[in-house]
Amino acid sequence: MNKVLQPEGWVKPVGYSNGVAAKGRLVFVAGQVGWNARGEFEADDFVGQFRQCLKNIVAVLAEAGAGPAHITSMTWYFIDKQDYLTNLKAIGAAYREVIGRHYPTMTAMQVAALIEDRAKIEIQAMAVVPE
Numbered sequence: 001m002n003k004v005l006q007p008e009g010w011v012k013p014v015g016y017s018n019g020v021a022a023k024g025r026l027v028f029v030a031g032q033v034g035w036n037a038r039g040e041f042e043a044d045d046f047v048g049q050f051r052q053c054l055k056n057i058v059a060v061l062a063e064a065g066a067g068p069a070h071i072t073s074m075t076w077y078f079i080d081k082q083d084y085l086t087n088l089k090a091i092g093a094a095y096r097e098v099i100g101r102h103y104p105t106m107t108a109m110q111v112a113a114l115i116e117d118r119a120k121i122e123i124q125a126m127a128v129v130p131e
Helices: 046-063 081-086 088-098
Strands: 003-005 019-021 025-033 071-078 105-110 121-129
Touching: 025 046, 046 071, 046 088, 046 121, 071 081, 081 088, 081 105
Parallel strands: 071 105
Antiparallel strands: 003 019, 025 121, 071 121
């Protein structure tokens, strides 16, 4: 299984890990936006799209025989930092609902735009499945 890397004396991060060591088969998940399996957006709000992004990631992982606990890294791209910050509590609840209490390394950043015009967030993930 993956090992969380927490340097001695560092403040423990909330909602992510500083580092993860893992050994096994790599699974790369392309950036997922908040649309359903038919490529249709069901939500225009940040949290609704965020939840769908996570569900999409879990579905792709399942194709590789992996699950949320195998995620080692996530990169979040969103178009409105304030929308993200305003919804932190709901984002945390949606994250725990879909992913659970597994916190890989994460990077989050505001970008000028995403390729899909209706998309408010896109999340890319990497997982390591023990062999």
